[in-house]
Amino acid sequence: MATDSWALAVDEQEAAVKSMTNLQIKEEKVKADTNGIIKTSTTAEKTDEEEKEDRAAQSLLNKLIRSNLVDNTNQVEVLQRDPNSPLYSVKSFEELRLKPQLLQGVYAMGFNRPSKIQENALPMMLAEPPQNLIAQSQSGTGKTAAFVLAMLSRVEPSDRYPQTRKTASWLAAELSKEGHQVALLSGEMMVEQRAAVIERFREGKEKVLVTTNVCARGIDVEQVSVVINFDLPVDKDGNPDNETYLHRIGRTGRFGKRGLAVNMVDSKHSMNILNRIQEHFNKKIERLDTDDLDEIEKIAN
Numbered sequence: 001m002a003t004d005s006w007a008l009a010v011d012e013q014e015a016a017v018k019s020m021t022n023l024q025i026k027e028e029k030v031k032a033d034t035n036g037i038i039k040t041s042t043t044a045e046k047t048d049e050e051e052k053e054d055r056a057a058q059s060l061l062n063k064l065i066r067s068n069l070v071d072n073t074n075q076v077e078v079l080q081r082d083p084n085s086p087l088y089s090v091k092s093f094e095e096l097r098l099k100p101q102l103l104q105g106v107y108a109m110g111f112n113r114p115s116k117i118q119e120n121a122l123p124m125m126l127a128e129p130p131q132n133l134i135a136q137s138q139s140g141t142g143k144t145a146a147f148v149l150a151m152l153s154r155v156e157p158s159d160r161y162p163q164t165r166k167t168a169s170w171l172a173a174e175l176s177k178e179g180h181q182v183a184l185l186s187g188e189m190m191v192e193q194r195a196a197v198i199e200r201f202r203e204g205k206e207k208v209l210v211t212t213n214v215c216a217r218g219i220d221v222e223q224v225s226v227v228i229n230f231d232l233p234v235d236k237d238g239n240p241d242n243e244t245y246l247h248r249i250g251r252t253g254r255f256g257k258r259g260l261a262v263n264m265v266d267s268k269h270s271m272n273i274l275n276r277i278q279e280h281f282n283k284k285i286e287r288l289d290t291d292d293l294d295e296i297e298k299i300a301n
């Protein structure tokens with residue numbers, strides 16, 4: 001596991017520093033400046049051999065001076081295994097579902113496992129729809145790192161959703177033009193606004209609710225009679241998102257009532273997605289003849 005290999009690497013590095021005793025460091029050549037950084041005197045008449053030795057000495061001494069850093073990092077490891085420490089965590093960064101690039105980044109930073117505040121706050125900070133969070137943790141326990149990780153995680157979705165939001169508002173406008181009472185639920189709305197929209201829909205003030213993928217989560221309205229998938233749910237790689245599909249169609253037919261879900265299929269690609277969803281649930285999805293309104297009516301009732 002990364003945990004152990006990282007800790008091992010630190011131990012190896014320490015051991016290497018301790019074993020470097022046969023290097024002969026010539027005291028007079030080495031001076032520490034006011035910042036404690038070792039500088040060697042560079043004189044024109046130095047031989048190549050001396051030059052090499054200088055650099056080796058410089059490297060070693062810098063390592064020794066910073067050995068407290070190495071020890072400290074190792075100490076983080078120890079603390080992170082202590083259940084009483086604010087750095088203790090039971091999860092790995094993988095379990096926090098960080099994106100692969102971010103995972104690479106945290107490991108490159110030498111972060112080996114999340115701290116307690118990261119373990120607890122990150123799942124909420126990465127939740128969809130975004131949640132407000134107030135968290136408190138003592139200094140140096142990884143709050144800033146948690147904030148930055150969440151911020152970087154959000155960069156990708158913010159690229160993706162506008163397209164969906166655009167489609168949703170276009171669809172809502174088209175349906176309104178045709179005389180439907182339409183409510184639109186979209187990601188840029190404040191939570192209060194979303195709640196108000198859902199409430200109006202629940203009360204039957206609007207009969208049609210258009211919502212993006214993200215917003216559809218968590219909506220629990222009893223009397224949804226028909227769910228229409230304008231776009232089929234796919235994950236970021238374009239594969240069918242079966243879980244979201246189930247969640248969406250589960251909005252209809254609740255509490256033992258009959259429900260109807262209709263999928264719009266407008267290309268070979270979306271047909272392929274639908275077929276794969278069908279295979280996944282091993283449940284046949286009937287084809288509707290769009291010209292036969294009677295048939296549609298019959299099913300809906």
Ligand SMILES: Nc1ncnc2c1ncn2[C@@H]1O[C@H](COP(=O)(O)OP(=O)(O)OP(=O)(O)O)[C@@H](O)[C@H]1O
Binds near residue numbers: 144
């Ligand atoms: N999971 C982790 N594993 C190892 N080191 C970490 C981890 N998270 C953060 N760090 C390191 O610990 C140090 C403190 O982290 P950070 O600045 O995020 O803490 P903070 O809680 O914001 O501190 P402060 O309250 O003082 O601003 C930083 O050097 C950071 O790189």
